[in-house]
Amino acid sequence: MAAESKGRQRYVVVGGGVAGVSCAEELARLSPESQVTVVSDSPLIKAATNVVQQSRVLETFDVEQKQGSYLEQRYGNVTVLAAHVTSLIHKEKVVETSDGRRIPYDKVCICTGAKPKLIAEGHPRVIGIRDTESVEDFQRKLEDARRIVVVGNGGIATELVYEVKGCQVVWVIRHTAICHTFVDEGAAVFFLPHLHDDSGCHGDTAELRKRTKYVCEGVGEGREERGEGEKERIGSALGPDWHTGRQMKGRNEGPTHVQVEYEVEVKEILTASQVKSRGLQPSKIGPRPPEEPQLGYQWPIFVALTNGKVFGCDLVVSATGVFPNTTCLTSSAGQTEVELSEEGGVVVDNQMRTSLSHVYAAGDVCTARWTHSQLWFQGMKKSALTSVSSCLPM
Ligand SMILES: Cc1cc2nc3c(=O)[nH]c(=O)nc-3n(C[C@H](O)[C@H](O)[C@H](O)COP(=O)(O)OP(=O)(O)OC[C@H]3O[C@@H](n4cnc5c(N)ncnc54)[C@H](O)[C@@H]3O)c2cc1C
Incomplete structure (x- = not known):
């Protein structure tokens, strides 16, 4: 040519x-x-x-x-x-x-x-958000999730934590305040209550509040189908309005509970048997949510943090750059x-x-x-x- x-x-x-x-x-x-x-x-x-x-x-x-x-x-x-x-x-x-x-x-x-930089490569329950296919994969997995752990404090993590409903969220950040990339600590304190459903703000119809506007001709339309052997390939990155028109709902009823774990990093991803054999106690969310699923060691994946806590969850979203x-x-x-x-x-x-x-x-x-x-x-x-x-x- x-x-x-x-x-x-x-x-x-x-x-x-x-x-x-x-x-x-x-x-x-x-x-x-x-x-x-x-x-x-x-x-x-x-x-x-x-x-x-x-x-x-x-x-x-x-x-x-x-x-x-x-x-x-x-x-x-x-x-x-x-x-x-x-x-x-x-x-x-x-x-x-x-x-x-x-x-x-x-x-x-x-x-x-x-x-996306993933904290654990190749683990089916550790996912990143980059293109249409990855966000659809996340939506599918979320439908069955009672608790997710979101790692990272940039734009994608911040938006995700705000948008997800019907699911407990443990938000793991390295900083002393949320939304570190965009706002200072004072503003972060102001935003904090808005993470919870019962503030009356969570899940409102999104107003356009971004630098640029991305228009998708129907969410999911024109999906980039990938055959076997093509999994390495990635599509173009999503943009500011990546969540608009998408339902991001887990399987819990009732208010969304977000627990922020400040100034920590993920030490390890563990299985239930590893948690047990090391004599570690799964950490609880709370004290707020009455709907805490009492699953103990029965979560499919555990995230061990540098503060000694070990959270069981259904899904880990790695939004770490x-x-x-x-x-x-x-x-x-x-x-x-x-x-x-x-x-x-x-x-x-x-x-x-x-x-x-x-x-x-x-x-x-x-x-x-x-x-x-x-x-x-x-x-x-x-x-x-x-x-x-x-x-x-x-
Ligand atoms: C969820 C999300 C939210 C975001 N929100 C914002 C925001 O609010 N504001 C903002 O400014 N930015 C935002 N961004 C970032 C913004 O989307 C990216 O900076 C921008 O899209 C990058 O464009 P790019 O063309 O460099 O890369 P990409 O969009 O990643 O495009 C790369 C292209 O290269 C192709 N490609 C890769 N390798 C090969 C190869 N070997 N051969 C042939 N083709 C190949 C891919 O298929 C793709 O088409 C967001 C990103 C994400 C994921």
């Missing part, structure tokens, strides 16, 4: 999340004579729509989930390929896909996002040519250039290495999203 475009600049963008799509759109718009190929694991892409420039540096926009054909219809010079990129061969200027395709480029932009997804830049021997930061993100300068010539990166996969404004910080080793358009001076 790209070989036919001899003489035209061949831009390849890896990833169909909001970073990859914004990058492809800007390239298509500013360089209509070039050939832009978006290669993404998922047939669904995330596009920024209704972009309004509010001031010199402030924009508002919605993010919509669309079929890949949306981009092709909008821009005559964009092609979207649903394929998994396995490697980038820098000296040949080619990306390779798992179905054997070799796609040559003049410039490539890596926008492969990030993966993300790893930049650089798999396609890493050889089977674990080597990577491109410079990565300590957190594993692809290091980019203020033009979104990586350490390799003709290779750029944008979005959650990046670590921004330029002098940051005092008003800007990269949350959870991300996101250079605000600077997507600066990948254009390539």
